[in-house]
Amino acid sequence: MELVCPAGSLPSLKAAVDHGADAVYIGFRDQTNARHFAGLNFDAVTMETGIRYARARGTHVYLALNTYPQPAGWPRWQTAVDRAADLGVDALIAADLGVFDYATSTWPELRLHLSVQGSAANYEAIRFYHEHFGIKRVVLPRVLSLRQVEHLVQFCPVEVEVFGFGSLCVMMEGRCFLSSFAAGESPNSCGACSPARAVEWRETPTGLETRLGGMLIDRFGLDEKAGYPQVCKGRYQVNGQTYYALEEPNSLNTLSLLPQIRAAGVTAIKIEGRQRSPTYISQVARVWRAAIDACERDAAGFVPRPEWVAQLNKVSEGTHTTLGAYHRPWR
Amino acid sequence: MTERIPRLALGAIPYYWSREQIELFYAQVADAPVEIVYIGETVCAKRKEMRTRDWLALGEELAAAGKDVVLSTLVLLEAEADLRTLRRICANGRFMVEANDMGAVRLLQGESFVAGPGINIYNDRALTRLAALGLKRWVFPVELARDTLVALQAIRPAYIETEMFVYGRIPLAYSARCFTARHLNLQKDDCGFCCHAYPDGLLVSSQEGAPFLNLNGIQTQSAQTYNLLTQLPELIELGIDVLRIGPQREHTLEIIEIFDRVRRGEGEPQDFDCMLEGYAPVRACNGYWHDEPGISQHDTYPGMHPALASQDVL
Incomplete structure (x- = not known):
């Protein structure tokens, strides 16, 4: 299984690459991606440096372009797709139909992943993006149980990536307006x-x-x-x-489910947290690299080691972690 | 340019009402001045008071009363059983279907369909792409503002109709968890259909007592009611084809009457707006239209007393 780590800055990217990520995902320093925070993300220079650094060490770079442009902002998203293609990123992670449409018509060779922001929780939706845009991978929303993931993979025409660790979105991403309702800005917009x-x-x-x-x-x-x-x-x-009333401030940790996730046919495990520090990325990447390697060696005998659990608990948001929707009673 | 009077649509009931309540409600709707009626379950796959065949039978009754019936579909489709129901609805061969998930769009492509509030169409490229697949009508995303509507109205394909959500509690989010069951310490798998007890949802307030959200099973709505009545003249000028009203337990028919009269020019919006305010379970809001936080209520109409206009605004 592939370990996909977040990188909100060049130091975080290096930390992820150095500590065992198979791929990192990054974004431009603007509203074209769903982690648009001050001081976060990449400009043209740092992105080029980062891609070179990752590539020299055999790590893939995915670019998140996973928000929904409106007519007034469209040129910015279009330019971002062009720049991503020029920079030679290994995949573009998108959600918007317009962005997919532009990317496939302008850059037919560009590999496309469907972002969690695309809200595809069933294989019929995934088939739509596969048939129309040739997506190669889907990132599943954090609303499915493990049994549902297993079932979906059987009928899914593309690779499946699931969230393994980090902040837990209790809502179906891409269809959540709670933030804009209270504060005027949402992940989508x-x-x-x-x-x-x-x-x-x-x-x-x-x-x-x-x-x-x-x-x-x-x-x-x-x-x-x-x-x-x-x-x-x-x-x-x-x-x-x-x-x-909605959800405790727990974070998601699926370490103990790793053998089942692997057996389900999941291709990649995603770590959440482009807003987190390089130290956090190093610690989390190191633990998950070791865990995935151990699981690949001997899935039947896999048990999360106490020191992994301790390290992940130490860096988790809030004090508790949960299996989230993967575990039915949580639902 | 001659302005056309937009048609009125009634959105699907988001809450879990009893079969008797549903039948009584639609018997009244049959005589109400709405041209389009969306029916079906959009929130929770577990709700079984009405089966697909029951919705189809209800659709026939409404069609016989002259309504343009559209079958609506779930926003969150997870299980194989959800997809089976979806396929059955999409292949019904009688009524047009409203897609609220791209899985539904896939099943509907090649025939006429409506892209409901669950489908994100934020730009003309997305709209054009779906238009090529058979899209007949789309619902403008509720979190977007006037300027984006103006831009999209100017460049939409001519044969595509635009529908605007103009009244109702705003659908804000969907989850794997059931928040009504959570409130009662029940598990979703064993919920006992507890949302029956809350035909208008379950109000969530801040610890200071400010109304904020409304729980409806796996759906989170706004506590406040979106109300664009005073924007109706502008919406008509923008060539909006359909105005959508969201059902609530009380006063839905009166609300329809008001929108009907105002769209026909039988009275000024501000003359009716105070009445509409009274029908909102908490209060009204219109922030999204003005590119502000959705919860805010912005200058209801020119000349309104400032003290009234700012009332209860956070």
Whole structure:
């Protein structure tokens, strides 16, 4: 199985390459990709350097161009496709029908992956992109159970990549407007979930408040670790109860499912986190490289080693990890 | 240019109502001034109060009442059983189908279909591509603003109709989890169809008591109700073909009446807007139209008292 690691900067890219990634995924420094944050991502120079660095070490580079352009912004996306093709990236990860249409008609040799932002959770949808745009791989949304992934792979005409570790999107990506509802920008339209300019951290005598677009997302006691205010991970009132109405701020960790994921016929494991530091990328890439290698050597005897689990828990967002939708009771 | 009066459409019921409630509702809709009625289950595959054959039978009744019936489909299709139902609907041979997933588009290509709110059409290249596959009508993405609608109206293929969501709680997100079941500490696999108890969803407020979201099974809606009534003259000028109203448990017929009168020019939008406000379970919002956070309510109409206009805005 291929290990696909995030790189939000040149140091992160090098960290991923040096610690065992088979491929890294990166984005331009603008709203053409779904991790558009200040100080993150690549300009033309760093991207060229990064691609050269990865290529010299046998690591593939995928470029995420996975937001949805509107007419006024279209030239920027078109230029981004052209630049990606010129730079010779190993694959373009896209979601929008217009971007796919342009890429296939202008750069027929360019390898295309369907982004998780394309919301393809069933093989009929995947077949659509395969038949019309010749996609070679799909990244599955984090809404499917392991049994559903197994079933889908059997009928899927392309390679399947699944999320293995990192922040957990509880919603079907590509169809989530929670961020734009509260803050005016969404992953689809601007490449941003909870844009930093709309986020507030407010100290109060009883603890910390986090807000998005003015809306109170959560209150943290003095002994609690405050999380970044995403709408899906807030504590709200429903019928007089205050709780995480949508999802606890857990992160996804599927290490223990690795043999089953492999047996299901999954081609690649994706690590989330282009917004994370080079140190984080190094640690996570190292653990997953070792785990995948161990699983390839002896899937039947695979057991996550305690030190892997400890290292991943240490870097996880929040304090808990979950198997997410792969595990039916979670649903 | 002569402006055409847009047709009115009633979107599919997003909530889980009983069969009796559904039948009673559509018996009233049959006499209401909507030309297009979308029917079917769009949110949760587990809801079985109405089977596909029941929706088809209901479609016949509405068609007999002169309605243009469209069968709507699920936004989140995961299991093989979901695809089986989808295939059956797409091959029904009688009514046009609204696709809410690209899997449905694949099954519908080559015949006329509607691209519903679940299909992301953000630019003309996407629209043109689907037009070549048989797209007849598309629903403008709810999170997008006026300027993008203006641009897309100017360059859309001439034979493609544009439909605009103009009233209702906004469908914001879909998940593998059922949030109604979660509220009651039930597992989704053993949910007991608990969303029956919430025919308008389950209100979510901030810890300060500000209404924010509305839980409807695996769907998250806005607590506020999108309302573009005061933009109707502009929408008509932009050549919007169809105006979509989202059903709610109470007052749907009155809401339809208001949009019908305003589209015919039988009264100014602002004369009816306060009435519509009263029909929204929480309050209205229109931020998306103005390129602002969707939750905000922007200058309802020129000349409105500033204190009213800014009321309850976060």
